[in-house]
Amino acid sequence: MANQWGVPPYTARGKVEGEDWQAVADAVNERxxxxxxxxxxxxxxxxxxVATLRQLQHGARGRRIQNATLTAVSRALDWPDDHLIHVLVQNAAPQQEPADTAADIAGTDxxxxxxxxxxxERLTDLAERIVPGVSRGRQEDDGNGPRPAK
Known part of the structure; x- marks a missing residue:
């Protein structure tokens, strides 16, 4: 039951009543x-x-994980941004129609x-760690792929 401002009460462990962190853990582990x-x-x-993911995979015991974290994990698991939030509060992810419209396809692209x-970006960072200065020599990208070495 929510208070007068629509905010659900917190349980003794600081979690919001009605949130099912175990359902989130199960969904993440299965995916x-x-x-x-x-x-x-x-x-x-x-x-x-990795530490936050480990907590998420074990039902976030004693810790409330932020919505931004759930969104980032949802994206990385190739789900809609709000998928894990829906699992958390409804114990059921929203049903999604197949991406068959031009807007859906463009969004997927x-x-x-x-x-x-x-x-x-990560490959560039790794290359810089392996060979310092390698990324400084890159010319402006023209969108035509990598340039051959001179």
Whole structure:
């Protein structure tokens, strides 16, 4: 039952009543298994620490994880941004129609591009760690792919 401002009461452990963190843990663990994705890979893809993922995978015992974290993990698991939030508060993810409209396809394309850009940034960071100065020599990207070495 919510108070006069619509805020649900907190339980003794500081969690909001009606939130099902175990359902979130189950959903994350099942998806990771289906995608054959480990904690470190999910941490890298989501930008969330392994320690936070571990807590999420165990039902966030004694800790409330922020919505932004749930959104980042949802994205990394190739779910809609609010998927885990819906699982948390409803114990059931919203049913989603197949992406068959032009807007849905364009949205999927943008998501793929965003993931590819994050991968490119991480590869650039790794290259800089391996060979310092390697990224300073890069010329402005013209969108035509990598340039051959001179």
């Amino acid at each position: 990771m298994a289906a995608l054959r994705l480990g904690q470190q890979a999910l941490a890298n893809a989501s930008g969330v620490s 943008r998501q793929i591009l965003a993931v590819l850009l994050r991968i490119e």
